[in-house]
Amino acid sequence: MRSMDVLPLFGPDSFIYVALITLVGMVVFKKLLGRKGRKPVNPAAVAKLIVLGLVGLFTFLIPGDHLVTGVLQVPSLAGPISYDLVPGNGAAGFGFYLVGCFANPASPIPTEVPSQTDIFNLLFVTKFHGWAGGASSIAVIIVGIALFVLARRYIKWRITLSYFASVAIMAALLHFAYPGGDLILRLGFELLVGSSIFLAFFMATDPASTPMTYKGQIIFGLGLGVMTVLIQTYMGFFGGSILALVIMNLATPFIDKVGLQKPSTEKKEPKLPKAIQQTQVKVYECMRCGACLRVCCHKLSPILIKEAFDTMKVEGLVKLNADYCTGCGHCSFVCPARLDLKGSVLRAKAMLRNQ
Ligand code: SF4
Numbered sequence: 001m002r003s004m005d006v007l008p009l010f011g012p013d014s015f016i017y018v019a020l021i022t023l024v025g026m027v028v029f030k031k032l033l034g035r036k037g038r039k040p041v042n043p044a045a046v047a048k049l050i051v052l053g054l055v056g057l058f059t060f061l062i063p064g065d066h067l068v069t070g071v072l073q074v075p076s077l078a079g080p081i082s083y084d085l086v087p088g089n090g091a092a093g094f095g096f097y098l099v100g101c102f103a104n105p106a107s108p109i110p111t112e113v114p115s116q117t118d119i120f121n122l123l124f125v126t127k128f129h130g131w132a133g134g135a136s137s138i139a140v141i142i143v144g145i146a147l148f149v150l151a152r153r154y155i156k157w158r159i160t161l162s163y164f165a166s167v168a169i170m171a172a173l174l175h176f177a178y179p180g181g182d183l184i185l186r187l188g189f190e191l192l193v194g195s196s197i198f199l200a201f202f203m204a205t206d207p208a209s210t211p212m213t214y215k216g217q218i219i220f221g222l223g224l225g226v227m228t229v230l231i232q233t234y235m236g237f238f239g240g241s242i243l244a245l246v247i248m249n250l251a252t253p254f255i256d257k258v259g260l261q262k263p264s265t266e267k268k269e270p271k272l273p274k275a276i277q278q279t280q281v282k283v284y285e286c287m288r289c290g291a292c293l294r295v296c297c298h299k300l301s302p303i304l305i306k307e308a309f310d311t312m313k314v315e316g317l318v319k320l321n322a323d324y325c326t327g328c329g330h331c332s333f334v335c336p337a338r339l340d341l342k343g344s345v346l347r348a349k350a351m352l353r354n355q
């Protein structure tokens with residue numbers, strides 16, 4: 001059974017996917033997991049996987065007719081891809097299928113092989129794929145950069161940069177592994193396809209489900225890029241970045257251990273941001289921005305100490321050297337969630353002293 005026998009693949013009916021993904025992501029994952037405290041995975045990514053996974057039960061990740069061996073004979077990424085037909089890989093050039101997939105459905109079907117300009121105009125400006133991330137790449141980039149500038153202290157831009165770098169390197173390696181194709185086309189596809197560019201700016205930088213340390217963020221971005229390209233290429237799954245994101249989200253607690261500073265009894269004053277007058281102080285859940293890790297004058301990890309203290313993990317408190325805290329309060333000062341980190345760490349220190 002093919003996916004189109006189960007759920008529609010063509011607009012406007014196929015917009016049912018967007019509604020289903022939003023419903024599952026917002027209601028099931030954001031609300032329910034949010035109640036349990038830390039979100040282990042990006043709600044939108046896992047919702048998309050579940051909705052598409054239902055279809056995938058019948059088709060294995062990509063509609064069977066889209067495979068190079070299927071009716072449509074879309075060229076495989078595990079082979080040379082070009083604007084024009086590459087013999088032995090598909091029924092037409094990869095560029096032709098990109099136009100079929102990403103051009104506005106109201107525009108006429110091309111009769112000639114699309115040029116490099118046509119393809120990059122399509123991917124950058126006029127891309128149309130039925131959901132927010134499928135819109136014009138240039139619009140996604142402008143909104144993404146504006147958000148980075150506005151919230152630069154809390155947005156994890158290192159993930160975006162390292163993701164783009166690793167996707168570009170992987171695309172170049174595949175180009176050399178499968179000679180006879182076009183490097184620029186492969187780069188353009190891997191970097192600008194809807195699920196890739198939207199994910200790089202918005203979903204992959206979700207603070208709650210990504211690493212807090214700078215080194216962890218770079219490892220996360222690199223791993224995400226490598227896995228995205230491998231999944232897209234060898235599992236025939238064009239939304240590979242979504243599956244890769246969920247895997248990297250689940251690995252985040254382990255990656256978070258990389259890049260933590262070594263606690264020290266020596267006191268080193270950090271550079272603090274300017275104070276902001278608050279008329280009302282509202283406390284939120286930790287948003288895993290990692291700011292408290294970078295301002296502790298004893299290089300402690302205040303949020304990890306708080307978590308270990310809240311769950312009474314004495315061994316963890318010893319490992320995290322909670323007893324080095326001298327109560328400077330920098331961690332509480334920079335915390336955007338307004339958590340009483342200093343209070344928790346000092347209580348943890350007192351508990352260790354009384355052991
Ligand atoms: S209060 Fe303690 S944990 Fe927080 S920044 Fe100061 S020394 Fe570090």
Ligand code: SF4
Pocket residue numbers: 212285286287288289290291292293303334335336337338339341
């Ligand atoms: S405790 Fe506050 S400063 Fe530390 S990671 Fe969480 S939100 Fe950021």
